[in-house]
Amino acid sequence: MTPAATVDDHAMLIDRLLAPVIGSLGSETVALPAALGRVTSTDIHSDVDLPLFRNSQMDGFAVRASDVATAPIALEVTGDIPAGHASPVTLIPGTALRIMTGAPMPEGADAVVPVEDTELVLGRDDGLEGAIVTIARGREAGEFVRERGSDLRRGDLLIAAGTRLAPRHLAALAAAGVGSVDARRRLRVGVITTGAELVAVDEELALGRIFDANRIALTAGIIDAGAVVSVATSSDDDPRTFRHILDDVVGASDLVITSGGVSKGAFEVVREVLEPLGASVGSVAMQPGGPQGTAVLDGVPIVCFPGNPVSTQVSFAVFLAPVLRRVAGLPPETRESRVLAAAVESVAGKRQFLRGIADDDGTVAVVAGPSSHLVAAMALANALIDIPHDTTRLEAGEKVTVWML
Structure with a gap:
């Protein structure tokens, strides 16, 4: 049996998988009113003095x-x-x-x-x-x-390349008469959730069906991390249907995320379709989020997450959000050391990400249990408590690393 990959190894694998796409993103011209949050790809020098006149x-x-x-x-x-x-x-x-x-x-x-x-x-x-x-x-x-030019002289650097444009930057650009900027093109990310049981949140439920929380969670996460959603759709467990949807989404995207269909049971449509195409589908030594996969189709990287809703959200937070935020010029999400409010137990050999509430007093407490279906409990959390793979128990008062959500 192939040993499970570590979290760090899988994170590096995804970094390498996305590197060619990120390196070829290029730039585009963006009108100033639409440039909030975009990252400049070139230095912008002023064509005028500011103030324009005395x-x-x-x-x-x-x-x-x-x-x-x-x-x-x-x-x-x-x-x-x-x-x-x-x-x-x-x-x-x-x-x-x-x-x-x-x-x-x-x-x-x-x-x-x-x-x-x-x-x-x-x-x-x-x-x-x-x-x-x-x-x-x-x-x-x-x-x-x-005095004319007391704020900025013609030819001076107004905004440096690599700046994520905030309202104050847009104000300075407008004052200098700059109507558009060259900005890094944002990564276009497609989402395919899989499972015959999935129903869109505005559709009617029948026995055995569930609302598709993963599609909403992933699209929101993509936007929050500074990328754009190219397509967000779902597929049942029929391989032909999934392959048809996959081809369409790949054609519209720089990166595709799938959820579900990568475990070892039956009806694992993502594994069934992608493994013959060279995908790597296996396990990462983490909980939740063990089943993971990666593939490349027509030059487009595909990152495959498990389907349980907490597993999907944790996988995105651990493996993709840091990369997407870096590409978008956003600051990395906060990781800090906190004190456990109560003792916790963990699974030997697996790096566990427990949902927690980080309090103003510097402590963190676990929310509910570790099960990967507890999506409502996930909503209560504002942090992930990172328990090392070789740790089975930590006492109250011990320090842990916390990933703020």
Whole structure:
């Protein structure tokens, strides 16, 4: 009997399996509104200065600093400069211009006095003609003036290659007039769940049928890990049906995940179809998730998970989520050391991933039992407790490695 592979060995196998596809993903042009979360494939340099022009930092009055050096002082107000004003304006010495935040500074002005430091007396017909502003406090040259290029100079690096774009990055790109970016193409992942017993969640149940939780779990996991779902479907246990579906999904995907059909019993459709095509289907020394498989069809890697819902979710978390997150530029999921709240027992020779609740006090407690069908208990967990393969018991207070979910 072939010995079961270790978890680490199988993880490395999947890394090698996906490496050619990941290396050939390339990039695509993405419109800025759709670029959130995408990873830039090239450096982006600015074609403009930021700010684009010299402008006011405050609502107030544009002045010459030398004219207000002896404040308090009264100056004639000769006009308005609202934000968006497009015509050049020149400040007459010994006067002031009312100016709004972001409006272009007039020629000859070198400071802005905030409106809070002024008192305006309107002129004729309550307008600015003949208006006088009293400046209560003088300002130095440059105060409350945003100089052109003080944030970024034309040609400067705006966003580096390999940056996962957050809202703050999109704001900077938009401010510089960048309407699209070159981003890494996202991995297209297809999902095939198998089993004659499966029913979509919106279909009617009959005796012996179950709702297809794995299709939902895997598609959600793929999206959460930064990839895109190319196809999500299911197959019964007929080999011809599965092969037809598999061909279609392979044609639309960079990677295919299957669930179910890889154990040693009858009606194991994934094993039956893929083993003659060169697939490796066997066991990994872990619980849950022992039956595992890998294959390549038409250059597309296929990762085969067992069908029990907890086994499927744990397998995805252990073997695929780390790879997909890395490709998408997402940070790795947290692994940390915690203290057991109660003693646990494990199976000799198998690395066990117990579902647990990690508490704010630094402890972790097991949720329900180890059985791979306890999908509702899985929903209560926020962590996987990683028990080494050579450990059969750990006492309360001992430290364990925890994978945060």
